[in-house]
Amino acid sequence: MVEHKNNDKTFLGFWIYLMTDLIMFAVLFATFAVLRNNTFTGPSGEEIFNLPFVLAETLILLTSSFTCGLAVLAARKGDKKQLYSWLLGTLFLGFAFLFMELSEFQELIHEGYTWTKSAFLSSYFTLIGTHGLHIAVGLFWLIILLIKLSTSEINSSIIRKLTLFSLFWHFLDIVWIFIFSIVYLIA
Amino acid sequence: MEDLFGKLTLQALPHEWFTIGGAISMTAGGLGAILLLTYLKRWKWLWTEWLTSTDPKKIGVMYITVAVFMLFRGVLDAVLLWLHQVLAGGGQGYLTADHFQQISTAHGVIMVFFVAMGLLFGLMNIIVPLQIGARDLAFPFLNSLGFWLYVAGAILINIFFVFGGEFAATGWLAIAPLSGLEFSPGVGVDYWIWSLQISGLGTLIGGINFIVTILKMRAPGMTLMRMPLFVWTTLCSMILVVSVFPILTMTIILLNLDRLLGMHFFTTGFGGNPMMYTNLIWMWGHPEVYILILPAFGIYSEIVATFSGKRLFGYTTAVVAVVAVTLLSTLVWLHHFFTMGADANVNAFFGIMTMIIAIPTGAQIFNWIATMYKGKIRLTTPMLWFLGFVATFTFGGMAGVMLAIPPIDYQVHNSLFLVAHFHTMAIGGALFGLFAGISYWFPKVFGFKLNEKLGQYAFWCWLVGFFTSFVPLYILGFMGVTRRLDTYDPSTGWQFLFLISLLGAGIIALGIGFQLLQIAVSILKRKENQNTTGDPWDGRTLEWSTSSPPPSYSFAVIPTVDDRDAFWTMKQAGKPISKPIFVDIHAPKNTASGIYISAFALIIGFSLVWHIFWLTVLGFLGVIITVIVRTFNDDTEYTISASEIAKNEEKRGIYG
Ligand code: HEM
Ligand SMILES: [Cu+2]
Numbered sequence: 001m002v003e004h005k006n007n008d009k010t011f012l013g014f015w016i017y018l019m020t021d022l023i024m025f026a027v028l029f030a031t032f033a034v035l036r037n038n039t040f041t042g043p044s045g046e047e048i049f050n051l052p053f054v055l056a057e058t059l060i061l062l063t064s065s066f067t068c069g070l071a072v073l074a075a076r077k078g079d080k081k082q083l084y085s086w087l088l089g090t091l092f093l094g095f096a097f098l099f100m101e102l103s104e105f106q107e108l109i110h111e112g113y114t115w116t117k118s119a120f121l122s123s124y125f126t127l128i129g130t131h132g133l134h135i136a137v138g139l140f141w142l143i144i145l146l147i148k149l150s151t152s153e154i155n156s157s158i159i160r161k162l163t164l165f166s167l168f169w170h171f172l173d174i175v176w177i178f179i180f181s182i183v184y185l186i187a
Numbered sequence: 188m189e190d191l192f193g194k195l196t197l198q199a200l201p202h203e204w205f206t207i208g209g210a211i212s213m214t215a216g217g218l219g220a221i222l223l224l225t226y227l228k229r230w231k232w233l234w235t236e237w238l239t240s241t242d243p244k245k246i247g248v249m250y251i252t253v254a255v256f257m258l259f260r261g262v263l264d265a266v267l268l269w270l271h272q273v274l275a276g277g278g279q280g281y282l283t284a285d286h287f288q289q290i291s292t293a294h295g296v297i298m299v300f301f302v303a304m305g306l307l308f309g310l311m312n313i314i315v316p317l318q319i320g321a322r323d324l325a326f327p328f329l330n331s332l333g334f335w336l337y338v339a340g341a342i343l344i345n346i347f348f349v350f351g352g353e354f355a356a357t358g359w360l361a362i363a364p365l366s367g368l369e370f371s372p373g374v375g376v377d378y379w380i381w382s383l384q385i386s387g388l389g390t391l392i393g394g395i396n397f398i399v400t401i402l403k404m405r406a407p408g409m410t411l412m413r414m415p416l417f418v419w420t421t422l423c424s425m426i427l428v429v430s431v432f433p434i435l436t437m438t439i440i441l442l443n444l445d446r447l448l449g450m451h452f453f454t455t456g457f458g459g460n461p462m463m464y465t466n467l468i469w470m471w472g473h474p475e476v477y478i479l480i481l482p483a484f485g486i487y488s489e490i491v492a493t494f495s496g497k498r499l500f501g502y503t504t505a506v507v508a509v510v511a512v513t514l515l516s517t518l519v520w521l522h523h524f525f526t527m528g529a530d531a532n533v534n535a536f537f538g539i540m541t542m543i544i545a546i547p548t549g550a551q552i553f554n555w556i557a558t559m560y561k562g563k564i565r566l567t568t569p570m571l572w573f574l575g576f577v578a579t580f581t582f583g584g585m586a587g588v589m590l591a592i593p594p595i596d597y598q599v600h601n602s603l604f605l606v607a608h609f610h611t612m613a614i615g616g617a618l619f620g621l622f623a624g625i626s627y628w629f630p631k632v633f634g635f636k637l638n639e640k641l642g643q644y645a646f647w648c649w650l651v652g653f654f655t656s657f658v659p660l661y662i663l664g665f666m667g668v669t670r671r672l673d674t675y676d677p678s679t680g681w682q683f684l685f686l687i688s689l690l691g692a693g694i695i696a697l698g699i700g701f702q703l704l705q706i707a708v709s710i711l712k713r714k715e716n717q718n719t720t721g722d723p724w725d726g727r728t729l730e731w732s733t734s735s736p737p738p739s740y741s742f743a744v745i746p747t748v749d750d751r752d753a754f755w756t757m758k759q760a761g762k763p764i765s766k767p768i769f770v771d772i773h774a775p776k777n778t779a780s781g782i783y784i785s786a787f788a789l790i791i792g793f794s795l796v797w798h799i800f801w802l803t804v805l806g807f808l809g810v811i812i813t814v815i816v817r818t819f820n821d822d823t824e825y826t827i828s829a830s831e832i833a834k835n836e837e838k839r840g841i842y843g
Contacts, residue, residue: 008403009325009326009399009403009404012398012399012402012403013325013326013395013396013399016395016398016399016429017395019429020391020395020429020432020433021433023430023433023434023437024433024434024436024437027433027434027437027438027441027467028437031441031452031463034460034463035452035458035459035460035463038451038457038458038459038460039458040451040456040457040458115444115448115449115450116448116449116450116451116457117457118451118457118458119450119451119452119454119457119458119459119460120458122444122445122450122451122452122459123452125450126441126444126450126452144815144818148819157821
């Protein structure tokens with residue numbers, strides 16, 4: 001009973017936190033929308049985006065969201081072995097996504113298109129970078145979860161933590177869909 | 188060496204009279220406090236009873252204490268500014284133009300973020316859980332963390348006195364492009380950025396915590412429409428916090444990216460858009476003024492009902508009005524820059540929206556007056572603050588409605604008329620409310636009332652002082668005096684009005700003197716004003732049903748509510764309270780994690796101001812490690828046994 005109440009509070013609190021995070025992203029989307037044509041002497045979006053590459057990124061992140069969901073299901077069933085494999089899968093896909101994002105950045109910087117070049121690039125790097133930072137935090141969180149899991153059985157506390165994590169991970173997925181359509185597709 | 192300390196060099200260390208003076212007085216004050224604590228052997232007491240406490244009643248008291256210290260700093264700044272403006276009428280003041288602007292910025296930032304917000308969070312911490320019949324907030328550790336982040340922000344805003352540098356000379360909102368690297372190359376804006384960022388994070392955490400507490404932890408039977416108005420207004424204010432503080436946080440991050448990494452969000456070149464900063468900061472800034480005023484409305488509602496001996500008139504309309512104000516306040520931000528080139532239709536829309544807000548606001552005033560009608564009014568200090576508020580607030584609101592008419596605003600925008608408007612609202616509205624709340628709930632927290640006579644003297648000084656200092660500003664505004672003006676020609680004839688205004692500040696200072704005296708006298712003579720019943724004012728809401736001061740667990744047994752004004756109905760029913768069956772209570776343990784995390788946050792902020800990046804990395808590592816250690820610690824609660832509670836409660840002798 002007491003635990004049930006605590007769960008309620010944690011989930012509501014976490015939801016509100018996610019909403020605040022969403023508002024921060026909304027600010028970034030708004031600035032991007034205002035600045036996207038302010039390319040100054042730098043390149044425009046069309047010139048630098050590599051759509052197939054981004055599509056691959058998107059698919060990877062979507063898949064990781066899917067494996068994350070499966071992990072929660074496995075935990076509810078109490079199947080630790082499955083849980084491990086789905087979580088490790090999520091971890092792997094997450095790292096792959098992050099790696100691709102970073103290599104995209106590296107490529108741009110290599111060509112001299114850094115964030116100091118134009119307002120458009122500033123807002124592009126910031127929006128994508130903030131999302132990437134969230135992914136990095138998520139992966140870190142996932143590693144901690146895995147460490148915890150290795151020292152304990154699947155209990156209600158683990159399930160709760162896992163559910164919170166999966167909320168966060170799906171949230172990042174949704175934000176990415178917005179990024180994909182607003183930043184990449186429109187360009 | 189150079190690289191090791193980033194931009195922090197010997198030349199940056201304090202060398203002007205004011206930084207040296209600040210450094211000496213702050214170091215001396217700090218040393219004095221340390222010596223005193225050591226001499227009295229109070230370190231352990233301070234650490235275990237207060238600093239690491241997760242009890243919202245104690246955290247609330249700490250919030251208020253810090254806010255009062257910040258109030259001294261803010262008032263000192265104001266007096267320096269006023270004095271300068273008076274002297275400037277003789278040809279020249281004593282401050283340099285740059286220094287004048289720095290003080291002006293610091294004054295605004297400190298009063299809004301560290302005084303008003305601090306007092307507000309203090310009162311909410313103490314009272315909201317008690318009013319809804321809860322023992323704690325939803326997340327006690329996060330509450331402690333939020334408080335300490337606020338403290339870290341407060342330290343960071345003062346630290347340049349000791350470690351050197353300067354403060355922003357940009358005005359309290361650091362409008363771009365002035366706050367960009369091009370026009371403000373010093374570290375002042377960086378101090379502004381990081382102290383707001385850190386304390387703002389604390390506010391955001393607090394916002395989430397209060398919303399969850401109010402929605403999930405009310406005593407059985409307390410439906411939403413039975414909540415006291417202070418709880419309603421806190422809920423609305425915190426909903427505004429979680430809706431707009433993220434905007435502030437992100438806007439400041441973007442400004443920081445411009446300054447630190449050379450990005451171009453708000454710069455004048457490379458396609459940056461400074462106007463975007465103005466929009467974003469006011470999307471936060473206007474709701475922020477309602478974040479401050481709404482809880483004050485709640486406080487007044489509690490006070491009027493109690494001291495009129497009547498139920499609040501039109502509870503439902505009051506709730507609807509508060510919710511309406513909350514929604515509308517997010518739709519009016521543009522009235523802060525009518526003059527910045529929006530077209531006439533846009534201005535008209537925002538002007539009308541702004542005037543519409545005045546309607547629910549005015550409705551509240553009728554609620555209060557109707558409550559007083561035919562009531563048995565007791566003119567105590569809290570009630571005086573309320574009456575003073577009605578007079579001032581109505582005055583300031585009318586000035587606000589004038590400003591909301593774009594053609595008039597073109598004349599008086601950024602003049603002293605505007606300055607007078609918002610001080611009327613912030614002082615006569617928010618600050619008076621917080622003072623009213625403090626004098627109303629003081630006996631709940633400490634078990635004795637504040638001295639009435641000195642409280643009334645303090646009130647009259649504040650009221651008279653307020654009008655003496657701000658009515659001249661309205662007039663000066665009409666005469667065309669702009670805000671933050673550090674020099675003017677003697678032939679303008681403005682000096683006399685500035686002088687009267689300074690005189691008013693003196694009267695306010697006298698009021699503050701009475702307040703300090705009031706606290707000292709009340710503590711010394713606490714036997715005379717002692718209250719053992721827990722209900723010194725014949726109150727109506729649940730906080731008055733526990734003892735004063737309340738035990739750490741607040742309620743021995745969670746009350747069951749069956750009407751609005753829950754405690755009043757219980758008293759009316761007059762049932763002898765039968766001795767309940769006590770059960771064990773689980774309470775959160777003390778924790779120092781919040782202190783450590785905030786200390787590391789302070790280090791991060793400081794190192795980023797000075798570009799000492801190795802220290803930034805260390806700070807982040809510190810935060811991460813503390814968080815991990817905290818999450819691996821599952822032993823965060825302890826048990827208060829039923830027998831202990833029973834023993835404690837017997838002493839109150841209230842059970843028939
Ligand atoms: C009846 C309600 C109100 C109306 C119609 C109103 C209207 C306005 C308008 C039109 C301005 C912009 C004027 C200009 O920049 O030229 C303004 C500024 C301001 N108001 Fe109000 N206001 C109201 C209530 C409040 C309240 C309750 C507070 C604070 C507790 C407040 C605090 C401020 C502040 C701080 C500013 C100026 C900030 C700055 O420029 O630095 N106002 N108000
Ligand atoms: Cu406004």
